[in-house]
Amino acid sequence: MAQEVRGVIAPGKGEPVRVETIVVPDPGPGEAVVRIQACGVCHTDLHYKQGGISDEFPFLLGHEAAGVVESVGEGVTDVAPGDFVILNWRAVCGQCRACLRGRPWFCFDTRNAEQRMTLAGSGRKLSAALGIGAFAEKTLVAAGQCTKVDPAVAPQVAGLLGCGVMAGIGAAINTGGVGRGDSVAVIGCGGVGAAAIVGSHLAGAAKIIAIDIDERKLETARTMGATHTVNAKEIDPVEATRELTGGFGADVVIEAVGRPETYKQAFHARDLAGTVVLVGVPTPEMKLELPLLDVFGRGGALKSSWYGDCLPSRDFPLLIDLHLHGRLPLEKFVTETIQLDEVESAFQRMHHGDVLRSVVML
Incomplete structure (x- = not known):
């Protein structure tokens, strides 16, 4: 059954972001619904808001995220409900010429969820930032965008591997x-x-x-x-x-x-x-x-x-293990933790160089 949750929307070019109610559908084949625990505020989200990436407004922002798989669709075997995961925006296909030549980090046909999340009430389709849209209590992604890691890690540092730190x-x-x-x-x-x-x-x-x-x-x-x-x-x-x-x-x-x-x-x-x-x-x-x-x-x-020529299934677990063993200080990247309704002000602090990373906690 579809769920209604809160999420941060960029309604139009240069307009302030706002928290809206969004509809997250049940996962279809090859998809997963993830309950977001933390999501970093990245420059890429600001570029989306400013119209620097595309004009497919409204956007559901956020992509540097970690959370727990809530449900999966038909045919999903790599992750299961209850798994702690980092979301990635390069879910490899396994079938393109790069993947077949043993270079999946260059995958030319990466996957996103087929279904679209929508605005409650109007039903307007949302464009999820980098195919993720994680400034939200829950989001719908392709199952391949979920990478299992050790749940001992704090979500506010784990999610940073989803984009900027990994890059x-x-x-x-x-x-x-x-x-x-x-x-x-x-x-x-x-x-x-x-x-x-x-x-x-x-x-x-x-x-x-x-x-x-x-x-x-x-x-x-x-x-x-x-x-x-x-x-x-x-x-x-x-x-x-x-x-x-x-x-x-x-x-x-x-x-x-x-x-x-x-x-x-x-x-x-x-x-x-x-x-x-x-x-x-x-x-x-x-x-x-x-x-x-x-x-x-x-x-x-x-x-x-x-994306740092990364292969999430290989690199994310390795880097999390290094962090848990004290060799990778991911915690140094977190300047502040904030709530969903503070994303607009976080963009201002980031633009002025006042923070290394603000992280939304849910």
Whole structure:
């Protein structure tokens, strides 16, 4: 039987979000209903609200979530009611050319729920942010979007792996291939950049250079494992990175801003045969221009990192285990916990750089 629950809706471009009653249908084949316990406030949700991703309003926001499976539809075998799960927005299909070649983290046909949640009363269909819509007491997702993890973990930290923290850690470990003794520079030290620093530290990098224009973020970066910090308002970040790496540049440079200016800095701050990883999300109108001879002559690799090139079924349980054993400080990412009706104010604090992550508790 369909259920009515509260959820945070973005009604139109740039309009304030509001809490509305939404209808969650019973799960159909391959679907699951999840009772949400915690959901992080991510920049992607702000992009949805601002119309920067699509114009398919109204949106049911929220996607960095953890909760408990309440019910499942026909044919679901990987999860069952009562399982504690992290939600992901890359439910692999297992049948596309990437999956069949043993590279499911590149899956080209990821799955979402077939049914749509709706607004109570009007019946208007909602577009769930990243196919999840977890600023709600319950949500409907494809069962493959549910990844079981150890229920001993606190939901407010577990849910962060559902997007930003996984994107940053994965950019360092999965995409950038950071290894023991490497030098790493991270440009942009918000939530994703801070996670890239944590991932680099976890991988055994010898030197981790945090670059930002906000001293508050640089101070946080130091607590996350950065060995050096550079305020790009005061010092040229390319020259500073070279100076800190014997004049050569970093082995891996992770760009977590998503702007042409900072990407060029990343390109020139890497060592010969070094790697640049773009994990910051650019806007559609942005263009990049680089001398082609420099692209050729410097060698190495220029990569983009989509969701940290993660495989949720592999990476989420591993990272949760590392956290529970004290090796991955996920709790440092949680600046504050809030309620559903505080999401709009949380967006303002995030926009001004006042928080690393606000987490909605339900």
